[in-house]
Amino acid sequence: MPLSWALLVSLALAVAGYVIGRSRAFASAGTDIRKLHSRPGYHGASVALTTLTPAIVVLMLASVLRMAKVFPPEATGFAGLLALAASVAGLGWGVTRINTDFRARNVVEKIVQGFLIFCSSIAILTTAGIVLSLIFETGHFFQKYSWTEFFFGLNWTPRFQGNSNLGILPLLWGTLYISFIALVVAVPIGMFAAIYMSEYASKRVRGIAKPAIEILAGIPTIVYGLFALITVGPMLRDYFAQPLGLGSSGSSVLTAGLVMGIMLIPFVSSLSDDIINAVPQSMRDGALGLGSTPSETIKQVVLPAALPGVVGAVLLAASRAIGETMIVVLGAGAAARLGLNPFEAMTTITVKIVSQLTGDNDFAAPETLVAFALGLTLFVITLGLNVVALYIVRKYREQYE
Amino acid sequence: MYDINRAERAVTQQDIKISASKVQVYYGDKHAIKDVDVEILDKTVTAFIGPSGCGKSTFLRCINRMNDTIPIARIEGRILLDGEDVYDRRVDPVQLRAKVGMVFQKPNPFPKSIYDNVAYGPRIHGLSRNKAELDEIVEKSLRGAALWNEVKDRLHEPGTGLSGGQQQRLCIARAVATAPEVLLMDEPCSALDPIATSQVEELIDQLRENFSVVIVTHSMQQAARVSQKTAFFHLGNLVEYGSTDDIFTNPQDSRTESYISGRIG
Known part of the structure; x- marks a missing residue:
């Protein structure tokens, strides 16, 4: 019996179990319903859960074992039957447990709690899995390529016939340079937009402008990339780079940085707006009541109170900038270069991860494996930023509690 | 010459600081304050009492135009501070x-x-022109708010770390430091325990030497303890206004009598 059928049948059994459990509970209570410890619905749910849980556990074990190739695919039918048997046994056991003193509510609540714990551990376990797989492949890479050359090498010239230079520094420099420009664009504009939105705008303006800004956050980054490629890049080249004699490249650090900054504006403004709004009104009243102008109130009372939260928002934006790929591919090009000229093409870690893993992959060559080392480095950087951001945001919350 | 000065000072003691006439406040469609006329004296503590929602805080917030920050509030009538209309277009x-x-x-x-x-x-x-002057103002204000001795060794620690009563006295010190002529207090003791309350009340009595103090309070005992003049508000109307002794011992209006004897409110 296929596993999906086994699951469907045990679901049906669970529904039946709910109905049976409920009616058994009514029956055992007799005329006085208040003799029951738990309401009949809980009895029904407890039977349904004891029917379903063993089947799901068996099915999950079976799929894991099959993936690990412990037993052959032919044994699937057997596993399905086993799941069904477990479910019937669960149903029988659940029904016999029902009497007036049975604490069905506590049983149901325990199982639901277990389910909630399971769900929250999925996110954590997945992260751990990602890190482990990255570490594993990165280990392979460092067996084939020296780590000093990777972390301190100034050249990035992968060749698929071997003998490549795989220094991370040009990529790291590109990443930080582009992210820096993006933040220089996004943070002031986003902050001022947030201040206008939360302190000066009338309700009507706010009602229109805030969603309008947040729509920007919903645009796919590849669309921003197109904007960078066909509009911003050529414009910067024709009106700034060429007249100033700084280069003739359509793709440049400045293009990617500017467009990425525009992408981050709604991010910064929306988070800062929420944080500024969370500053208690009594704080503003206090300042206004002492004769401060609205602008003095904002500069000297509201912003200092909101500052730690705003810093958190900026750091979250920074980690997004560091992880951004599409805008860089289309805006800044793919040339790994260490340089200061913002009108030159450069590239970032994420772009090179993509280019090292597209095409024919030989997972024994350092040219492919380097992608995992790059990924792990990126992961560590953004993780560090997020940890700092969360720490600061938490400190901010403590101030008002 | 000397005598004339003294005579003048005696007169200013009884000067009218704030004079309100026919004040109306609307919150959207709600008529929150109806036809309030009141004259508040200089260097006197005036208490506004009345049941919740009677408009006493709203009226208080009209005097320094804090209602301006509420977009739906609309104010009519005249409030004169030293003879100048605070709602005049030229007043900032x-x-x-x-x-x-x-x-x-x-x-x-x-x-x-x-x-x-x-x-x-x-x-x-x-x-202040320099740091020394500022230090002096800070010390004087904190002493004025009876807080100096408790905080003089930790002036540079956050104000939010103080206890509730200390925080309120800090807020009073903050208001006093600006050297105002009138001090409005909107239920300043409602979040405080009895000890902190009595400290603040003592402070209010001292502040009377320099300011005209207007205090909104829910506690009739507090009004009786700290104020010289009392105004009773009910449903947006100013029902009765007079010396505190008269209001509490010999009220003219039946609503005032019901309120102070605990039958309404």
């Missing part, structure tokens, strides 16, 4: 609020040090 609410300080119901120290909290007003209004 920012300058008005520097003259008419306010202490709020909930202590609201800024997230700054104790020193910076008190120095906030003098700094934005440029009341």
Whole structure:
């Protein structure tokens, strides 16, 4: 019996179990319903859960074992039957447990709690899995390529016939340079937009402008990339780079940085707006009541109170900038270069991860494996930023509690 | 010459500081304050009493135009401060609020040090020429608020770290430091315990020497203890206004009598 059928049948059994459990509970209570410890619905749910849980556990074990190739695919039918048997046994056991003193509510609540714990551990376990797989492949890479050359090498010239230079520094420099420009664009504009939105705008303006800004956050980054490629890049080249004699490249650090900054504006403004709004009104009243102008109130009372939260928002934006790929591919090009000229093409870690893993992959060559080392480095950087951001945001919350 | 000066000072003691006539306040469609006429004397504590929602806080917030920050509020009538209409087009609410300080119901120290909290007003209004002068203002204000001895060794710690009663006295010190002429207090003791309350009440009595103090309170005992004049508000009307002794011992209006004897409210 296929596993999906086994699951469907045990679901049906669970529904039946709910109905049976409920009616058994009514029956055992007799005329006085208040003799029951738990309401009949809980009895029904407890039977349904004891029917379903063993089947799901068996099915999950079976799929894991099959993936690990412990037993052959032919044994699937057997596993399905086993799941069904477990479910019937669960149903029988659940029904016999029902009497007036049975604490069905506590049983149901325990199982639901277990389910909630399971769900929250999925996110954590997945992260751990990602890190482990990255570490594993990165280990392979460092067996084939020296780590000093990777972390301190100034050249990035992968060749698929071997003998490549795989220094991370040009990529790291590109990443930080582009992210820096993006933040220089996004943070002031986003902050001022947030201040206008939360302190000066009338309700009507706010009602229109805030969603309008947040729509920007919903645009796919590849669309921003197109904007960078066909509009911003050529414009910067024709009106700034060429007249100033700084280069003739359509793709440049400045293009990617500017467009990425525009992408981050709604991010910064929306988070800062929420944080500024969370500053208690009594704080503003206090300042206004002492004769401060609205602008003095904002500069000297509201912003200092909101500052730690705003810093958190900026750091979250920074980690997004560091992880951004599409805008860089289309805006800044793919040339790994260490340089200061913002009108030159450069590239970032994420772009090179993509280019090292597209095409024919030989997972024994350092040219492919380097992608995992790059990924792990990126992961560590953004993780560090997020940890700092969360720490600061938490400190901010403590101030008002 | 000397005698004339003294005579003049005696007169100013009884000067009218604030004079309100036919004040109406609307919140959207709600008529919150109806036809309020009141004259508040200089160097006197005036208490506004009345049941919740009677408009006493709303009226208080009209005096320094704090209702301007509420978009749906609309005010009619005249409120004169030293004979000048505070709702005149030429009056800047920012300058008005520097003259008419306010202490709020909930202590609201800024997230700054104790020193910076008190120095906030003098700094934005440029009341001191140098650090030494500012230090002096801060010390004087904190002494005025009976807080100096408790905080003099930790002036640079955050004001939010103080206890509730200390925070409220810090807010009073902050208001006093701006050197206002009138001090409005909106239920300043409602978040405080009895000990802190009695400290603040003592303080209010001392403040009378320099300011005209208007206090909104829910506690009739408090009004009786600290004020010389009392106004009773009911459903947006000013029902009765007179000396505190008269209001509490010989009320003229039956609603006032019902309220102070505990039958309504």
